[in-house]
Amino acid sequence: MRIAVTGSIATDHLMAYPGRFADQLIEGRLDKVSLSFLADDLEVRRGGVAANIAFGLGSLGLRPILVGAAGIDFAEYRAWLEAAGVDTDSVRISESRHTARFVCTTDTDQNQIATFYAGAMSEARELTLAPIAERVGGLDLVVIAPNDPEAMVRHTDECRTLGLSFAADPSQQLARLDRAEARRLVEGADLLFTNEYEAALLQQLSGWTERQVLDQVGTWVTTRGADGVVIARSDSTPVTVPAVPTDHVADPTGVGDAFRAGFLTGLSRSWPMPRAARLGCALATEALKTIGTQEYRITAAELIGRTDDTVVSA
Numbered sequence: 001m002r003i004a005v006t007g008s009i010a011t012d013h014l015m016a017y018p019g020r021f022a023d024q025l026i027e028g029r030l031d032k033v034s035l036s037f038l039a040d041d042l043e044v045r046r047g048g049v050a051a052n053i054a055f056g057l058g059s060l061g062l063r064p065i066l067v068g069a070a071g072i073d074f075a076e077y078r079a080w081l082e083a084a085g086v087d088t089d090s091v092r093i094s095e096s097r098h099t100a101r102f103v104c105t106t107d108t109d110q111n112q113i114a115t116f117y118a119g120a121m122s123e124a125r126e127l128t129l130a131p132i133a134e135r136v137g138g139l140d141l142v143v144i145a146p147n148d149p150e151a152m153v154r155h156t157d158e159c160r161t162l163g164l165s166f167a168a169d170p171s172q173q174l175a176r177l178d179r180a181e182a183r184r185l186v187e188g189a190d191l192l193f194t195n196e197y198e199a200a201l202l203q204q205l206s207g208w209t210e211r212q213v214l215d216q217v218g219t220w221v222t223t224r225g226a227d228g229v230v231i232a233r234s235d236s237t238p239v240t241v242p243a244v245p246t247d248h249v250a251d252p253t254g255v256g257d258a259f260r261a262g263f264l265t266g267l268s269r270s271w272p273m274p275r276a277a278r279l280g281c282a283l284a285t286e287a288l289k290t291i292g293t294q295e296y297r298i299t300a301a302e303l304i305g306r307t308d309d310t311v312v313s314a
């Protein structure tokens with residue numbers, strides 16, 4: 001199964017300031033802020049939703065096609081993804097902008113000052129799927145994950161025009177969509193991914209009831225954190241799949257992306273959806289146990305072997 005994953009490619013630059021921001025902010029002088037904090041720790045983490053999902057798919061033995069825009073600084077990240085089995089030949093490299101970057105400094109009170117630079121990501125709208133499908137000999141599924149909003153709409157429209165199966169995964173970008181856009185990203189999707197919060201937000205934004213959303217899509221997969229996953233279809237009773245519990249929660253960032261990678265790997269093996277969701281939950285827990293979104297190390301055969309088809313019905 002050839003899966004193209006469209007969406008953001010980014011790095012997180014996380015710094016720790018061993019003091020309190022509040023001590024530097026002087027009341028009455030906030031109209032001319034010029035502050036510099038001496039951080040004593042910097043961690044650079046590879047991320048971006050599409051890169052995270054593609055990394056997970058590659059780690060499970062697939063060769064996903066990453067579709068997104070990055071900057072000239074992408075070389076090292078590209079090598080990392082290729083080593084994980086990701087096809088990066090369809091990543092567009094911007095001539096003038098750097099790869100999207102999240103820069104965040106945290107103080108000893110856990111207050112944060114952060115900036116997200118979208119950079120090259122805005123050029124994702126220039127990408128078209130048809131030549132990519134041609135290069136790889138056809139696409140069986142296109143994942144439309146958070147990205148430059150215009151790119152998300154364009155990729156979705158192109159899937160409909162070309163008759164390509166697609167998975168709508170608007171996640172954190174939902175918040176900035178209007179009604180027409182929210183509907184446009186979901187209509188005709190084979191798969192829809194949300195977490196519980198996004199499920200409610202999608203209904204509010206689209207003005208569609210749960211039933212009406214289900215009528216628009218093949219299958220709606222909603223992740224519920226430690227409570228696992230619900231798989232719903234308009235023609236059958238929803239099925240609940242439990243999460244894989246762990247006592248070692250290190251970092252919840254990127255668990256949703258890991259779930260998607262495991263779930264899609266299961267589908268690529270023609271497994272029934274509940275079993276695919278078990279693999280998704282297993283990979284999500286691996287991500288939960290490690291700091292960073294692409295730091296887990298798994299043996300694909302071992303993780304796949306551990307996945308049985310235990311199902312608890314809702």
Ligand SMILES: Nc1ncnc2c1ncn2[C@@H]1O[C@H](COP(=O)(O)OP(=O)(O)OP(=O)(O)O)[C@@H](O)[C@H]1O
Pocket residue numbers: 194195196223224225226227228229242243244245246249252253254255256257259280281282284285288
């Ligand atoms: N505390 C937990 N224990 C076990 N599994 C968890 C836990 N939290 C999340 N998971 C797993 O990760 C999956 C996705 O989690 P969740 O619903 O929190 O996604 P999310 O809110 O989209 O996360 P994010 O966007 O931060 O990656 C869950 O379905 C579950 O399998």
Ligand SMILES: [Mg+2]
Pocket residue numbers: 171172195256257
């Ligand atoms: Mg999420």
